[in-house]
Amino acid sequence: MDTAKQRNIETFTRMAETYGGYYSDAEQARLGAMAERVGFGEGSWLVDFGMGTGTSAKPFLAAGGNVVGLDLTPAMAVRGRERLREWGLEANARYVMANAHDAPLAAGAADAAICRHTFHHLEDPKKVFAEMARAVRPGGHVFLIDYHYPDEEEEREKIEELDRVREPTITRHLSGKEMEGLFYAEGIRVEETVVDRTDTPFDDWMDLAKTSPDVFPKLRAAFEALRDQGGSWYEESGEGAEFSVIRKRLTILGQKPD
Numbered sequence: 001m002d003t004a005k006q007r008n009i010e011t012f013t014r015m016a017e018t019y020g021g022y023y024s025d026a027e028q029a030r031l032g033a034m035a036e037r038v039g040f041g042e043g044s045w046l047v048d049f050g051m052g053t054g055t056s057a058k059p060f061l062a063a064g065g066n067v068v069g070l071d072l073t074p075a076m077a078v079r080g081r082e083r084l085r086e087w088g089l090e091a092n093a094r095y096v097m098a099n100a101h102d103a104p105l106a107a108g109a110a111d112a113a114i115c116r117h118t119f120h121h122l123e124d125p126k127k128v129f130a131e132m133a134r135a136v137r138p139g140g141h142v143f144l145i146d147y148h149y150p151d152e153e154e155e156r157e158k159i160e161e162l163d164r165v166r167e168p169t170i171t172r173h174l175s176g177k178e179m180e181g182l183f184y185a186e187g188i189r190v191e192e193t194v195v196d197r198t199d200t201p202f203d204d205w206m207d208l209a210k211t212s213p214d215v216f217p218k219l220r221a222a223f224e225a226l227r228d229q230g231g232s233w234y235e236e237s238g239e240g241a242e243f244s245v246i247r248k249r250l251t252i253l254g255q256k257p258d
Contacts, residue, residue, distance in 0.1 A: 005072060005099065005123070030194065031143070032059035034253055035112075038141045040065050044111040047135050049100045049128060050118030054080040054093065056145075060112070061089040068110070070098045103131040110135050114143040120173045126182065133186040139258045142188050145251045149173040150233045159233055162222050167209040176250050188254035195250055197235075202243045 040046065042064035048057045051069025053076055061067055061084070071077055077095040084090035098104050100115075101124055113132040119125045132142050149156045156175070164170050174182075176195075183190050200208075202223065206216055223245060227236030235246035 024198070027196070028059055030251070031056075031145075032062065034143070034192070034251075035060050035063050035065075038112070038253070038255075040112055040141075045109070047103070047105060047110045047113045047132070049103070049113060049115040049132055050121075051080060051095065052076050052118075054084045054087075054089075056114050056116040057084075057093060058087060058089065060114075061087075061092055064092075065111075066092040067094070068105075069093065069095050070100050070103060071095060072097065072099060100128045100131060103135060105131075105135045107134050108137040108140075110140060111137060112141045112143065114145070116143070116145040117147070119144070119146045119179075120170050122171060125174060126185070129182040130186060133188055133256065136256050138256055140256050141191075142183070142254045142256065143251070144179060144182070144254075145249065146179065147173060147247050148179060148250050149175050151175045151177050155233045158226060162219060165215055166206065166211050166219055179250055179252060183252065183254045188256055190252060190254045192253040193250065195248055197246050197248055199244050199246045201241070202236075202245055203241070205245055 040060060040063055044060075044063075044065040046057065046060045046065055046067045048067055048069040051057060051067070051071050054069070057067040057069060069077075069080070071080075074097060077097065080095065081090060081093075084093050096104065100118075100122070113136050115128065115132060119128070122128050129142075129144070132144075136142055149160065160173075163173065180190060180193070202220060206219070211219065220243070223234070223236050224243070226232040226234060233248070236243070237246065238244050
């Protein structure tokens with residue numbers, strides 16, 4: 001078993017009980033509107049690469065569609081099924097324990113594919129995106145959503161090392177250009193890109209990643225230094241309990257040619 005895969009399974013097994021998916025009402029509404037606009041609804045099929053606890057699948061299931069979710073971690077699937085039952089959306093959802101790098105799916109089997117907040121954990125994002133593109137039928141759609149690093153190397157270096165200390169399962173965040181480049185490489189036409197910002201209190205941000213208390217003071221001091229320097233990709237603000245980090249997230253919607 002490769003190191004990244006083992007690390008992800010161990011980490012998300014620990015996190016499964018409390019993992020909620022970090023999904024705001026605004027993001028859910030936007031994704032639901034996108035799904036409606038591309039015609040996803042009753043009888044449609046979505047493949048969710050890294051389905052986790054079902055957060056990304058929710059608006060597609062609510063639209064009356066079907067979802068097959070790929071995930072490595074049985075504990076996340078157990079928690080996901082519980083949440084789907086709570087939402088009344090479990091009937092049309094299926095979990096498959098599988099590696100997204102080699103999806104057990106027939107080519108063109110799905111109307112859409114999505115991967116949300118997962119690419120930064122992957123050993124080979126290009127291969128996984130190629131699997132997403134392969135799984136979607138001609139005319140189908142691909143959704144990619146993730147926090148991303150800046151394109152400029154100097155800005156990237158300011159945060160990359162700190163980010164990995166906070167969340168050891170991170171392999172590498174892609175830049176915005178790199179994320180869009182995945183679409184172009186597979187011949188997927190980009191239809192829409194949306195950049196939004198999430199403002200999270202620093203203590204909550206650490207807790208979401210189950211960051212070790214041993215490194216918490218060092219990380220806080222480092223991010224406060226970035227705030228004081230100005231010009232950081234992360235827009236740190238506030239003092240004391242009000243100290244927060246604003247991150248940029250990119251949503252890309254593309255369509256596979258007929």
